[in-house]
Amino acid sequence: MNIEKRVTELVEEKIADKPNLFLVDVKMHSNGKLMILVDGDNGIGIDDCVAISRHVGFHLEEENVIEAAYNLEVSSPGIDTPLTLERQYTKNIGRNLGIKMADGTKREGILKAAGSGTITIDETIKQKGKKAEVVESVIPTENISETKVLISFK
Incomplete structure (x- = not known):
């Protein structure tokens, strides 16, 4: 049985009644750490993380999905976690993004x-000898290899 697939089903089941929450990623690491990243259109609170953790943990134990000892961690994606879903982009409208293009340009x-x-x-866009100008650019997400929110401490 695919652990990540089963965990995804369990998380989706748990957040089905909370339309503002969404699953970002599920990853089972070789060191036994099971990472679940969940976010919300308005962020996610610790109570929701705890409820998801209990729900997933209970069912994994019941079904004996994971043989070895494991460590279950449920959190929201950190600021350094790349954006992957359209909902994450939507949530970050107005923020400054650093984008790595598939061709290696930034x-x-x-x-x-x-x-x-x-x-x-x-x-x-800055060109030599000219004043910098702001240009609206539409970028297909398939041409992006990674997007991160840039934090300014000015």
């Missing part, structure tokens, strides 16, 4: 919109 801009397989950013 881009940066303020997220304006997300949906239908694209994101729209306001990108500041």
Whole structure:
């Protein structure tokens, strides 16, 4: 039985009545750490993480899905976790993103919109001898290898 698939089903079951919550990722690491990342359109609280953890843990024990000792961790994605889902992009509209393109180039801009397989950013383009200008760029998400929210401490 695929552990990650079963855990995904259990999490989806638990958050079915909370439409503002969504599953980001489930990963079973070789060191026995089972990581579940859940987020919400308005963030996620510790109570929801605890409820998901108890639900998943109870069923994994009942069904004896994992033979070896394991460590279950439920959390929201950290600020350094790349955005992967459209809902994560939508939640971060207005924030500054660092984007690694599939071709290796890097881009940066303020997220304006997300949906239908694209994101729209306001990108500041600097050209030698000219004043920097802000250009609206639409980027297909399939051309992106990684997107992170950039935090400014100014």
